[in-house]
Amino acid sequence: MRIRLSDTFSLAADTLSANRFRAALTMLGVTIGVASVILLVSLGEGVKVFVTDQFSSLGTNVIIITPGKAETSGGMPLIADTTQGLTLADAEAVRDRCPSLTAVAPVCFGTANVKFANRNRSTLVIGTVAEFETVRHMHVEVGSFLPRADDVSEKQVAILGRKIKDELFPGENPLGKRILVDDRRFRVIGVMQKKGRSLGMDLDDLIFVPVAAAQVIFNRDRLQEILAHAPTEAGLNRGAVDAKALLITRHDNKEDFTVHNQDDMMAVLTTIMGVLTYALAGIAGISLLVGGIGIMNIMLVSVTERTREIGIRKAVGARKGDILAQFLIESVILSSAGGLAGVLLGVGAGQGLKTIFPDMPIVFPVWAVVMAFGFSFLVGVFFGVYPARRASRLDPIAALRVE
C-alpha cells in the first residue's frame, strides 16, 4: 500500500503553515511574476482592441486609392501628396466599372475658415459624396447628408460636424442657415452624429461639402483619395484588383497611384501590437522564473533543515517516492498559491487602473490568466524536483544522525 495523496497534501500544507512568513515571502516572487504577466498582457490586449475599434469606427472592408506610387504601406494616408492625378472621372469609372465595390467616394479636403455671424473657426473641410457615409460609418443626426455621387453639381450645401455645430450654433438650429466657407456661401443641410476621436483626429471638428465645391474652394481639379467599400472581404479584394487594372488603363498604362487595404494596415498594426505584448509578457515571465528560483532555494534550505525528519519518516517506512511527493507538493502548493495570488493581484491592479483612468484600454484575456497560473504551477514542479529528489535520496542512517 502507498501513502494516500490526501495525506501527502495535508503533510505539505501543514509544514508550510508552520512557516507562514517564509512561505509567504517565497510565494511573493511568483505572485509578482504572475501579476505582471497578466497586467502587461491585459494592457497589450487592451491597446490591440482599442486600435481595432478605432479602425472599425472608420469602416471595415475599405480600400483607399491615393495618387503616387507608395512602396510601403502603414498608417493612414489621410493626407497624401496630390501632384499626380486622380480625378473625379477616375472615381466615377471605378464606381461604374468595378461592380464588387458597392460604395465609391472621391475625397478632396483641406483646411478652410468657416464663418457664421460673428463666429468663425478654421476647420477641416471634406469634399465628398453621399457614399462616404457608407464607407466611413459616419452618419447625420439631423437633416441629410450629401447628395448622391451622380449628382455632383456644385451645390453649395454643407453638413456640420458636431463640434462645429456647437461652436458656430450654440443652442441654435443650424438647418437652413447660411455659413461662409472661405467667403463662399453654403446652406447647412445636416449635422453629424458625435463621433469622437479616432487615430488622433477629432472627427467632430469638420464639415462636409460636395466634392466639386471643395475642389473650387481649394482651387484644385484633382482628388487626394478615392475610398471604396465592399460588403465582403472577397468582394473587396476583387474590387481592389479591378480598380487597379482599370486605373492603369486610364493612366496610360502607368501605375502612378496606390491601392491601400485598410484591413491589411490594421492587420499589420495588430501584429505589431501582438508581438510587443508577447515580448513584454515574456520579460514579465522572467520574473516568474526568478520566483521559481526563490522556491528552489527555500526548498533546499528546508530539505537541509528537515534532514532528521526525513530520516525519521524513512525509518518508519516512507519510500523514496513518498518523500519526493511530499516535497514536490510543497513547492507546487507554494508556486500555485503564489500564482493564484498573482492572478488576483494582476486582475485587481488592472481593475484599479481602469477605475482611476477610465480611458485606459485594459482587457483581461482568459487565456492569459489561465496560462500565467498554469505556468506558475509548472514553475513549482520544475524548481521543486531537484530539492525533492535530494530529500528522497537521503540515507536514513546518516539523516537520523544529524542533530
Place this chain on the structure above:
Amino acid sequence: MIDARSLTKTYDTGASEVRALADASLQVQDGEFVAIMGPSGSGKSTLMALLGCLDTPTSGEYVLDGKRVSSMSEDQLAQIRSERIGFVFQAFHLLPRFSALSNVELPLIYAGVGAGKRRALAEEALAKVELVPRASHKPSELSGGEKQRVAIARALVNRPKLLLADEPTGNLDSRVGAEIMNVFDRIHGEGSTIVMVTHDRTVAEHAGRIVHLKDGRVDREEVLRGKE
C-alpha cells in the same frame, strides 16, 4: 525470525575503507528478547541498521521472517520497515511539531491506513504505553520517559514482527530507564520479538540472551538463566 549469516559492512570514506562489521552472524527466534552489547566501535549500530533494513550489507545474507532482505531494493526495504519492523531510538526521534498521537500515527500514514483507522490504532498503541492522557501534547511538553513511551507506541502501532531498540534508555536516568524496561518486558510478554542494543548490563539482563560484539564480530553469546 532473524537469520543473519556472515554480514560485513564496509564504509568507503574516500581515502580509506572502514570495516564496521566483519563476518557477524546472528539468529533470533520468534518471541525472543535479545540484547546486543559491546564497546563503542564494535559494530552494534551498524548491525542494528542492517537488522532494521535501513541499510544493506556489503556481503553476507540476511533473512528476516522468511524474506531475503540482503538483496532487496531501497523501496522494498522501505516496505519491510513499514510492515515488519518497529524502531526505538536513543534520541527518541519524534517529529517536534506533531502531537504524541500524530507521531504514533506516522508509520500508518506510510502503510496507507485511512485517517479514522489511524487514530484508533494510535490511541490503542498509546494505551499500551499508558500515555493516553498525554496524546495531544507535543514532544517538547513531554518528559524524556514520556517521549520514549511515545516512540515505543510509534514502533508498535503497525504491529511489527520485530521491535528494534537502539540504546532505548541511553538518554534517561536509571529510574525512568527502569520504567521503560518494564514496558519492554510487558511487550515481550505479549509475544513480540525484541532486539536491543545497550551499554548497560542491568538493562541487558531484561533480555533472555546477550550477544557480545567485538571488532565487528560476535565475540560470545550468553544465555541468561531463568529467562528462556
